Amino acid sequence: MNATSSRLKIVRIIDRLNVGGPAKHVTWLTAGLDPAEFETTLITGTVPPHEGDMTWFATAAGIEPLIIKEMSRELSPRDLLVIFKLLRVFWRLKPQIIHTHKAKAGAAGRVAAWLYKWLTPSALWLCPRPCRVVHTFHGHIFHSYYGAAKTRLFVWIERVLARLCTDCIITISQQQRREINEVFGVGRTAQFRVIPLGIDLAEAQRPKTGPTLRAQYRLAEEPLTLGIVGRLCEVKNHALLLRVLAYLQAQQPDLPERLHCFIIGDGELRASLEALTDELKLRHCVTFTGFRDDAAALYQELDLVALTSLNEGTPLTLIEALNSGRPVLATAVGGVVDILGAQLEALDGFTRWEHGLTAASGDVTALAQALRYLLNRPELRKQMGAQGQAFVRTALSRERLLRDIAVLYREMAP
Numbered sequence: 001m002n003a004t005s006s007r008l009k010i011v012r013i014i015d016r017l018n019v020g021g022p023a024k025h026v027t028w029l030t031a032g033l034d035p036a037e038f039e040t041t042l043i044t045g046t047v048p049p050h051e052g053d054m055t056w057f058a059t060a061a062g063i064e065p066l067i068i069k070e071m072s073r074e075l076s077p078r079d080l081l082v083i084f085k086l087l088r089v090f091w092r093l094k095p096q097i098i099h100t101h102k103a104k105a106g107a108a109g110r111v112a113a114w115l116y117k118w119l120t121p122s123a124l125w126l127c128p129r130p131c132r133v134v135h136t137f138h139g140h141i142f143h144s145y146y147g148a149a150k151t152r153l154f155v156w157i158e159r160v161l162a163r164l165c166t167d168c169i170i171t172i173s174q175q176q177r178r179e180i181n182e183v184f185g186v187g188r189t190a191q192f193r194v195i196p197l198g199i200d201l202a203e204a205q206r207p208k209t210g211p212t213l214r215a216q217y218r219l220a221e222e223p224l225t226l227g228i229v230g231r232l233c234e235v236k237n238h239a240l241l242l243r244v245l246a247y248l249q250a251q252q253p254d255l256p257e258r259l260h261c262f263i264i265g266d267g268e269l270r271a272s273l274e275a276l277t278d279e280l281k282l283r284h285c286v287t288f289t290g291f292r293d294d295a296a297a298l299y300q301e302l303d304l305v306a307l308t309s310l311n312e313g314t315p316l317t318l319i320e321a322l323n324s325g326r327p328v329l330a331t332a333v334g335g336v337v338d339i340l341g342a343q344l345e346a347l348d349g350f351t352r353w354e355h356g357l358t359a360a361s362g363d364v365t366a367l368a369q370a371l372r373y374l375l376n377r378p379e380l381r382k383q384m385g386a387q388g389q390a391f392v393r394t395a396l397s398r399e400r401l402l403r404d405i406a407v408l409y410r411e412m413a414p
Contacts, residue, residue, distance in 0.1 A: 007037060007038060007039040008037060008039070008097065008410075008413055009039050009041075009093060009094060009095045009097070010033070010039065010040040010041070010095060010096070010097045010098075010099060010409065011041050011043060011089065011090065011093060011095040011097070011098050011099070012026055012029065012030055012040060012041065012042050012043065012099045012100075012101070013042075013043045013044070013086070013098070013101065013105045013108075013109040014026050014042070014044050014045075014100075014102055014105050015044070015045050015071055015102055015103075015105040016044060016045045016046060016047045016048075016051070016071070016072065017044050017047060017054045017055050017057070017065065018047045018048075018052060018053065018054060018231070019051060019052035019053075019054050019231060019265065019291055020054075020230070020231065020316070021138065021197065021313075021315065021316030021317070022101055022102055022138045023054040023057060024199075024200075025101070025136075025138065025197065025316075025401075026044075026101055027042075027057055027058045027061050027063060028061075028198070028200065028398050028401065028402070029401070029405055030058070030061075030063050031058075031063055032398060032402045033405065033406060033409075034406065038409065041066060041089075041093060041095075042058065042063055042065045042066065043065065043066045043067075043068060043086070043089065043109075044065045044067060044068075044071070044105075045067070045069065045070070045071030045072050045082075046067065046069050046072065048072070050266070050267055051231060051267065052231070052265075052266060052267075052291040056293070066089065068082055068085050068086070070082050071104070071105065071108065072104070079107075079108050082108045082112075083111055083115070086108065086112035087112050087115055087116055087119075090112065090131075091116070095131060096130065096131055096413060096414055097131070097132050097133075097134060097409055097412060098113040098116075098131060098132075098133050098134070099133075099134040099135075099136070100113075100135045100136070101135075101136045101138060102136075102138055102139075103140070103141050103154070103158075106135045106136075106137075106158075106161065107157060107161060109135075110135060110161050110165035110166060111161075111165065113131065113133045113165060114133075114164060114165040116129060116131065117129045117131050117133075130414035131414060132167045132168070132412040132413070132414055133165060133166050133167050133168075134166070134167065134168045134170060134408070134412070135161070135162075135166050135168075135169055136169075136170040136171075136172070136195075137169065137170070137171050137172070137176060137180055137313065138172065138313045139176075139311060139334060140158075140176070140179070140180055140184075140311070140313070141154055141311075142154065142158075142179075142180070142184050143310075143311055145234075145235055145311065155184055155185075155186070158184075158186045159185060159186050159187075162186050162187035162191065163187075166187070166191065167191070168191060168192075168193055168408065168412060169191045169192050169193070170192075170193050170194075170195050170408075171192060171193075171194055171195075171313075172194070172195065172196055172197050172313050172335060173194065173196060173313070173314045173334070173335030173338040173339075174194055174335075174338060175334060175335045175337060175338050176313055176314070176334055176335045176338075177192050177194050193408060195401070195404045195405065195408070196314065196338075196395065196396060196401075197314050197316060197319060197396060198396055198397050198398040198401025198402070198404075199316065199319055199320060199323060199392070199396060199397070199398055200296075200398050201323060201392070201393055201397050201398070203297075203320075204296050204297055204299055204300060204320060204323055204324045206297060208294055208297040208298075208300075209294075210294070212301055213225065213262060213289075213298065213301045217262075217287050219260055219287075222257060222258075223256065223257060223258055223259050223260040223285075224258060224259050224303040224304070225260055225262060225302045225303050225304075226260070226261045226262070226302065226304055226305070226306055226371075227261070227264055227298065227299070227302040227304075227305050227306070227321075228241055228261070228262075228263055228264065228307065228308065229264045229265055229295055229298075229305070229317040229320075229321075230264075230307075230309075230315075230317055231265055231266070232263070232265055232266055232267030232268065232269040232270045232273055233268060233269055234269065234310075235309060235310050235311050236309050236310075237308045237309055237310050237331075237361070237362075238263060238269070238273055238308060239273065239276055240308040240331075240361075240362065240364065240367070241261070241263075241306055241308045241367075242273065242276055242280055242282060243280070243364045244308075244364055244367045244368045244371060245261060245280070245282055245285065245286065246280040246281070246282060247364050247365065247368040248368050248371065248372060249282065249285070255285060256284045256285040259285060259375060260285050260287065261282075261285060261286045261287070261306075262287050262289055262302070263286065263287070263288045263289065264289045264292060264298060265289075265291060265295075266290045270288065273288070274288060296320055299321050299323075299324035299326055300324050302321070302324075302326055303326070303381065304326055304327050304328065304329060304374055305317065305318065305326050305327075305328050305329070306328070306329045306330065307328065307331065307336065308330070308331050308361075309330075309331055309333055309334075309361070310331070310333065310361055310362075311333055311334060312333050312334035312335065313334055313335055314335035314336070314338060314339060315330075315334075315336065318330060318336065318339060318356075319339060319392055319396055322339065322355055322385075322388030322389060322391065322392045323388075323389060323392045323393065323396075324385075324389070325385035325386060325388070325389040326385050326388070327355065327356045327357075327374060327380075327381045327384035327385050327388065328340070328355060328356035328357075328384075328388070329356060329357050329358075329367070329370055329371055329374060330356060330357075330358050331358065331359065331360065331361040331367070332351065332358040332359065332360060332361070333361050336358060337353070337358060339391070339392075339396070340353035340354060340355045340356050340358065340388075341353050341354025341355045341387060341388070341391060342354050347369075347370075347373065348366075348369045349363065349366030349369055349370075350366045350367070350369055350370035350373070354387050354388070354391075355384050355387055355391065356388070357370040357373065357374060358370075
């Protein structure tokens with residue numbers, strides 16, 4: 001057997017390479033696994049205009065994704081065509097491991113994988129094709145995305161897919177595993193493997209071209225800078241941060257002299273969020289930057305980073321902030337607390353951790369108290385940032401992620 005044919009063939013599927021952590025994750029895995037051992041093909045769909053396209057990130061890493069243009073986020077009759085096209089790719093590439101990422105690609109990809117395994121003559125004596133199926137939950141859609149009926153349908157679909165079409169389920173934090181497996185009853189405990197995210201530690205350190213945020217937006221040196229990075233969509237709940245700033249401004253009219261907030265990202269809610277900014281009289285202390293290709297380097301220009309989501313997996317934005325030595329303020333959802341270190345104390349409605357502060361999702365008063373707490377303690381911000389940076393560089397590197405995935409693939413090889 002020659003070197004090429006002995007490589008383990010992987011097909012990786014994600015619904016779209018839109019702006020966000022999963023696009024980076026699949027790119028790093030596709031480009032970073034040892035090509036002498038693994039032959040990896042990335043399949044993806046198309047990105048809606050309002051979400052921001054990160055195909056450039058994959059291209060820069062030397063990857064040419066195979067595009068199935070009918071694959072998109074929402075359920076559609078076109079999914080039958082997607083499944084058929086995936087099947088054709090599988091028959092051509094003959095993968096030994098099919099690895100799906102996120103809900104939509106996870107559904108279409110795993111159904112196609114099941115058909116690929118069983119549409120073979122050997123199925124007549126109950127012997128499917130030798131292929132293993134892995135699915136990664138980067139987050140989940142079991143609350144805060146859809147109405148009750150649609151959510152119940154999606155939970156049921158995931159239970160069926162886990163039982164019939166999946167050999168291994170990856171979650172990116174222990175909290176996420178508990179929620180998906182124990183709370184929502186998806187999969188068997190033995191199916192799960194917790195593999196935390198990993199990031200390119202050097203990305204934030206690369207030289208940044210162009211003006212700084214302060215220079216570009218003519219911001220004075222005095223105010224501290226608060227950043228929130230992500231798509232402007234319902235689940236990210238940017239409106240909560242705006243209401244927190246309005247709450248603080250009502251109590252401290254000098255807030256614009258102390259703090260300026262950069263909302264880094266874009267999406268379908270931008271117009272309504274800008275209107276809310278004007279309604280709350282925050283335009284003088286809030287700037288919308290839109291999508292930026294240099295977002296990873298911008299953390300160095302921020303003093304602290306916020307996340308106000310209703311639902312998360314393990315947010316890459318917070319990991320990137322910690323990697324840059326920035327303390328974080330976040331809602332306590334999903335896997336957020338798994339990256340904040342030890343819990344130190346419960347304070348006035350919020351919780352202090354080694355690397356930042358959290359409060360309950362939707363609690364304007366508690367988040368405002370937490371933000372004020374950080375603003376008034378420069379030494380604590382510095383300490384949290386240093387501890388968070390040390391944690392990320394020890395536990396959440398891209399190299400560690402690649403090692404963990406390689407070990408899993410070797411164990412699962414048919």
